[in-house]
Amino acid sequence: MHSTKHAPRVLLAKIGLDGHDRGVKVLARSFRDAGIEVIYTGLWQTCEATMHAALQEDVDVVGVSLLSAAHMTVMPEMLRFRKELGVEHIPVVLGGIVPEADYPKLEEMGVAAVFNPGSAIDDIVAKMRQLAAARPKLAIDEIKSGYEKGDPHYLARLLSAIQLEMKLDGWSPPKGNASVIGVTGSPGVGKSSFIARLGHQLRDRGKKVAVVAVDPSSPVTGGALLGDRLRMMTGSPDAGFFMRSLSSGPVQGGLGPHCREIVDALNGFGFDYILVETVGAGQSDVAVRDLTDHIMLLLMPDSGDSVQFSKAGIMEIANCFVVNKSDLVGVEATEAQLRSAVGGDRPIWRVSTIRDEGIEAVTDWAESLR
């Protein structure tokens, strides 16, 4: 058994228009089962956005899955952005259909390993562990000073240091004055997509936004599939939008260890808003209340009983409500049910993230908090 704090973090990425994701999905699940934390960034990504994500997540390895035969175009781009962003310590590996003749060229350009469809999962996992273990460690003083200079790379390293329980020698980040908003709701209600839209609208209004997204980890292996990031990978990468994926750790439904310190570190870095996404409704309610200034509960239509279902705990502590997926039938009924359940003094918004409708009003509310 591996404890969460030692789980290697690997970012898996698909680049370009190729949608063949069987391999990357099988690998993601196998990594989880082997005790690795996997951050999957979804389809149709650019090299730049992927390396940016790797910086923010401070992963131990970046794995690129390519079945479009574009590796000799894509891999040099990946490595170019890695250099540009100053994260050359993060090894980049490649998996896919790669002719034997290209292996030496890829190695020469700096790709740490190449795997083909016949590679054994155990060998791939072993390589991930080896690369993660070989990653150079930074002294805490260097991290602190980089953080204090406002370099997002060092913010990412500080968050890792917190997770690894490195000694900060009495140092703590400066106190910030961000509005911390918890976003909760059942799985599948669309929390990540909603946060992505809200975050981007706040960015458009010149606000600096950080997101902390918590996903469950396997209680057996300590591995996790962290998939929230793939909803956030919209638009060009932007230093004013920082996202970090966390695993919930051994506590089922919890917020994850060190979530408070992570929020504090983000706060001290100067963000205006910190949006905390929980693993779903349930046990994490109380923890979210302690951590955040406001709690937003997401619901969706056609889950008539979700209002009843949620009533028990979260309904009381939520400050405001979003009925997401308002493009689906039954939105009126759900909203009416919600109004009768919570009364008239807490705001209720109707939103469709898929159509980008109704989010302005939530953004206006968020802006009014400051």
Add this chain to the structure above:
Amino acid sequence: MSIRPSVNSGQGSANKPDEKPFVGPEDLGAFDHAEALGEPGSFPFTRGPHRTMYRDRLWTMRQFAGFGSADDTNKRFKFLLEKGQTGLSTAFDLPTLMGRDSDDPLALGEVGRCGVAIACLADMRRLFDGIDLAKVSTSMTINAPAAIVLAFYIAVAKEQGVPLDQLRGTLQNDILKEFHAQNEYIFPPVPSFGLVVDTIEYCTRHMPQWNTVSISGYHIREAGSTAAEELAFTLRDGIAYADGAVNRGLAVDEFAPRLSFFFDMHNDFFEEIAKLRAARRIWAHVMRDRFRAKNERSWLLRTHCQTAGVTLTEQQPINNVVRVALQALAGVLGGTQSLHTNSMDETLALPTEEAAKVALRTQQLIAHESNVTQTVDPLAGSYFIEKLTNEIEAKAWAIIDQVDAMGGVLPAIDRGYFRRAIAESAHAQQRAIDAGQQKVIGVTDFVDDDAPSVPTLIITQETEDEQVRRLEELKATRDQAKHAAALKRIHDDAKAGVNMMPALIEGAEADATVGEMAEALKSVFGAYDGGPEW
């Protein structure tokens, strides 16, 4: 999911340890030949959609191909027509499949690579230059932007003066499996589905010889499902399209004969044969009992099959020829109407001409040397085959019922049901391989040390540069007022919720590009982010 088979059927395991070594009459129970099988060409069509099958007419050997620019593929089409082929099969490049123009930033390096680049009416015009659309049947493998590409085709037919009711061909147009498996979607499920129904409605009214949807299990299986999941998800998707068309006010017998299917032929030889037989039996019951179709042609499940690309290995690539031959034979013994055999080098690159020829020759060997074509459904009555057919049918019905209980395919997509099931099955197969329970010859067992030795095809960058140049020229020289008005109509019609085909045809004729029309639709429909499961 409890109905999943206990041992994965992924790489095609026949050695299920819990199976008896042989099967007898007691395993079939009360087996009623007339009810379960009927005769070939009669209800429930288990034994085949036609009475004499390959004796009178062999399956169509339809090798899917396409490459480079519209001019390159046009030349290939003309060559094939001269050699006596009457059906053209079009593969589009990735940007076209994703509804993006050749000059889109994400298209970099992909233009004309895996198929032909068609960004606008001018491209489609060049693709069919000198080819009379009244005389050929055209199959187009396209999904998310299918309505737009069909609009280009219709516009070319109108320019040629060919009446629409003379157009023959097939559009893959199966968006549901894109959400389940292949990931070539643009808009959210509900409006995407609406576009498919638009094309069914339009073709039923104006293009009665056109096959509107090729309902596909191939991609579902390739993404990792079991055979039973492939069968069930595909047929349930078929039910969804039929429901959509009926809700649009079409009579089932008007459109159902123009629905066709597309299955994967995987490694488990008998299971694949049973799958096709069960597919026909289920669909006949669905059409007759669920939809109350009266026309016998509505009951028939007609299918295309392709051998399983996912089973091919980079290691010892010549072994792939044997895999493909076995899979192709299963398709023929299962009674397919058309067949694509993969080339041995497909895990390495696009097929070379030599590899593509061996693939076609494989079908010709089965058709002309093996003599398996002389007797219709030769395995009927085998205890084992009938038991397998019954079992896979029962599994499929259970999954169909499960999707019904979720409220249908669209709500099930919204819950991530299909993707989760497929990803879990794929993972189970990988675990079986890792644990040594499933052998892959040349990879896990009987491994050679030396590297593969087959030559591979190289594609140049010139096509892309030329295509981008042409598109830029078109964008600069077209009638801008007409173009803007056509895009506005697409937006307005989408907002109004009317059938999109007339507006898309107008857009095609105004030189709007596939990317521009997709964007206009996106401004109303929204874009899809992949749903809850990944």
